[in-house]
Amino acid sequence: MLNKTPKGSVRFEGVVKRFGEVTALKPLDLDIAPGTLVTLLGPSGCGKTTTLRLIAGLESATEGRILIGGHDVTHLSATYRKVSMVFQSYALFPHMTVIENVAYGLTVKRIPKAEAHARAEEGLEMVGLKGFGKRLPSELSGGQQQRVAVARAIVLEPEVLLLDEPLSNLDAKLRRHVREEIRQIQQRLGLTAVYVTHDQEEAMAVSDRIIVMKNAGIAQEGTPRDLYERPANEFIADFIGxxxxxxxxxxxxxxxxxxxxxxxxxxxxxxxxxxxxxxxxxxxxxxxxxxxxxxxxxxxxxxxxxxxxxxxxxxxxxxxxxxxxxxxxxxxxxxxxxxxxxxxxxxxxxxxxxxxxxxxxxxx
Structure with a gap:
């Protein structure tokens, strides 16, 4: 049975990321409370994806500390962090069935096959795909494939669920439908989620809090209503709505x-x-x-x-x-x-x- 209690917090303490001479992330302090969905929003090159990859352990911090669930994970690789990521490309194995894709991470962790299969079935049911397990990814729509990717992530019971532009490959009408489903799943399971997008409407629709980024730093953060009704500067006023x-x-x-x-x-x-x-x-x-x-x-x-x-x-x-x-x-x-x-x-x-x-x- 999947755990449905709130997962871990995320904390950055003076985190800096440099690639050679380029500063991709200026000293960053942020706190993400357990059980909330926080969106990193901003134009291309603002540092939002770098921040997400630092949480995931796919990049290492040049300076500062990263804590997940109160534990310092700054120097831990992605393998040893209790996070799961949903990519914009879905990243499904085309030769595997849907149930095999969802169970893949569990089998890598050497979970017994019967238990992995049962948890994968439960994950599919949570995203509204019960009975789709025997199909191949090519037999699903784009929205269904994205829900498979979400199911694959949540069956690992992560402390933090990371979503990197998860709807960018979907058309506008389907994007609205899938973002509502993602939000409902996150709230139902009490997941801590960090969501990256450049789409301000998408961010306002799914978020408890939004962190607007620009030039490798935070321009303003707050609830969707705060940012829309009380922008701190011209950039925020123009970017949020x-x-x-x-x-x-x-x-x-x-x-x-x-x-x-x-x-x-x-x-x-x-x-x-x-x-x-x-x-x-x-x-x-x-x-x-x-x-x-x-x-x-x-x-x-x-x-x-x-x-x-x-x-x-x-x-x-x-x-x-x-x-x-x-x-x-x-x-x-x-x-x-x-x-x-x-x-x-x-x-x-x-x-x-x-x-x-x-x-x-x-x-x-």
Missing amino acids: DANLLPCEVSGHGDSGTTIRLGGESLTLPNAEAPLGSAALVLRPHQVRISRVPAPGSFAAEVSYAAYLGNQIQYTLTSALGEVFAVVPPGAEPFAVGDSVFLGFPSAEVQLVPVVATDQRMTT
Whole structure:
């Protein structure tokens, strides 16, 4: 019977990874609590896969300590770490049946064949593939093959389950379905899981916490809601969900909120904070209000792009604030390219982020 109690924690203490002269990971401190799913999110080359491979023991730390379940595993090879990894390529043996693939790791550990087979059957049942054991991987869909890879990992009863871009080979609709299954399995078994992706929607859908990485370090970490509603900087605001970043000037603070100068107008934002000086207004596309008549705090604009997508209408508006991307429900009043309109937004819902000097900006 598979163990269904929470597994180990993961802790990095000042971990650095260098490849020759290249620093792939700057001094990194992180804590992953038992039984949680934490996603490492970021653009290519940010250090997320290196971090995952350090947990797995597939890379060795140049500096610092790595602890799993409270035990120092810094100098232990992958063989002696209680972790399992699910790869984006599935890595199934094409000549083996599904049940043989799932049981493979157990047989390598010299688990008796009958027990290995029973645990493999239970693993398949957990991922919704009961009765598929006699098939070959080539007889399964991409989503089914990925679930076989997950079953193969969880039957080893790891302290930590690692998932490296596990959905990148699936189409968009199947990705949504499989990510829900992975999340349900993780929660049902109480697994500690570390998930790597560059897809922010995927990260928000499955994670207890997200660690956003850039330039070999952590840009910000928190719950999906924290990162979306309280971004620490322009990069996070733009990376976690679509955002219009509108240059503004913070001119004062008072009991009623933060006063800014935006497009020549003075506005008070009751729930936004930023230091005096240059800042960016974080305006999400769904927050944009479009009308044919002006309202207090609105700005003249022209519709330069319009697209009906069934569940939403997308617009690009040209204004004194720059280009503004907006998303409205399909039942809203339609506008055509070339229409003169006014754009506004609920001042209580928007956020501000400080503007980083050009020479201090992180690069992709």
